[in-house]
Amino acid sequence: MASKEKNKNMTLQQRNYQQLQQKHEIKRPIVKNCLKAFLVGGIICVIGQAVTYFYIYFFNFTEQSAGNPTVATMVFLSMIFTGIGVYDRIGQFGGAGSAVPVTGFGNAVISAAIEHRTEGFVLGVGGNMFKLAGSVILFGVFSAFVVALVKTLLVIWGVL
Amino acid sequence: MLAMFFWAFIIGGLICVIGQLLFDVAKLTPGHTLSLLVVVGAVLDGFGLYEPLTDFAGAGATIPITSFGNSLVHGALQDADKHGIIGVLTGMFQVTSSGISAAIIFGFIGALVFKPKG
Numbered sequence: 192m193a194s195k196e197k198n199k200n201m202t203l204q205q206r207n208y209q210q211l212q213q214k215h216e217i218k219r220p221i222v223k224n225c226l227k228a229f230l231v232g233g234i235i236c237v238i239g240q241a242v243t244y245f246y247i248y249f250f251n252f253t254e255q256s257a258g259n260p261t262v263a264t265m266v267f268l269s270m271i272f273t274g275i276g277v278y279d280r281i282g283q284f285g286g287a288g289s290a291v292p293v294t295g296f297g298n299a300v301i302s303a304a305i306e307h308r309t310e311g312f313v314l315g316v317g318g319n320m321f322k323l324a325g326s327v328i329l330f331g332v333f334s335a336f337v338v339a340l341v342k343t344l345l346v347i348w349g350v351l
Numbered sequence: 352m353l354a355m356f357f358w359a360f361i362i363g364g365l366i367c368v369i370g371q372l373l374f375d376v377a378k379l380t381p382g383h384t385l386s387l388l389v390v391v392g393a394v395l396d397g398f399g400l401y402e403p404l405t406d407f408a409g410a411g412a413t414i415p416i417t418s419f420g421n422s423l424v425h426g427a428l429q430d431a432d433k434h435g436i437i438g439v440l441t442g443m444f445q446v447t448s449s450g451i452s453a454a455i456i457f458g459f460i461g462a463l464v465f466k467p468k469g
Binding site: 219225227228230231232233234236237239243244258263265267270273290291292295296303304307308309312316320324326328329330331332336339341344346347 | 361397451
């Protein structure tokens with residue numbers, strides 16, 4: 192929709208250029224990318240499942256509550272792999288497979304923290320840590336707020 | 352137990368494929384994609400659909416970012432049960448605390464230990 196709006200305001204030259212650019216744009220290998228994402232994302236979740244069982248058997252968590260320490264452990268692992276520069280490689284191969292799991296969230300926070308370290312710890316690390324991950328937290332919290340509020344009100348009013 | 356690993360792989364992989372399709376077909380940036388998935392997770396939990404998926408696929412459902420939205424709603428609803436409408440605010444981060452705390456703490460430790468490359 193936005194692009195149509197833009198098309199109207201363009202001169203003929205610009206439109207021609209856009210057509211030319213579209214013709215030469217490299218087609219993304221969608222199927223191949225999806226397979227890679229499936230493989231990488233699946234493997235990360237299998238590692239997560241192993242960590243979950245570890246917490247269930249050795250620290251007496253239940254299947255329900257083991258998700259929390261698992262997430263923390265995965266973020267810890269993603270710190271190690273981001274720090275030694277391996278997570279970027281995984282990201283290049285796996286695309287969304289490495290971005291969608293919680294390790295990708297950890298990677299976004301941690302890589303921003305490491306990258307801005309030269310600007311100092313307060314303004315650099317502190318100010319930029321959530322540059323990428325901030326939107327996830329914002330929209331997560333806001334949508335959760337709306338969903339929970341609506342559901343609670345419905346319960347109070349006796350609809351549910 | 353092996354079945355759980357299998358389903359974690361399949362479901363976790365499929366959620367990542369949805370993310371990849373949002374990248375490639377819908378041409379969204381990673382930031383938009385992740386935000387969208389979090390909102391989807393929150394809405395799914397609002398309808399009570401995420402918990403069955405967690406029971407079924409274990410880490411396949413708890414590791415993808417969708418579970419972040421799910422556990423935010425979960426914490427909010429848990430406290431709303433106890434304290435009424437104010438619980439939506441007080442309970443919001445109750446379940447997700449570990450993920451956010453871990454990201455902040457390990458992020459800072461990472462910045463202390465590792466040097467930027469390139």
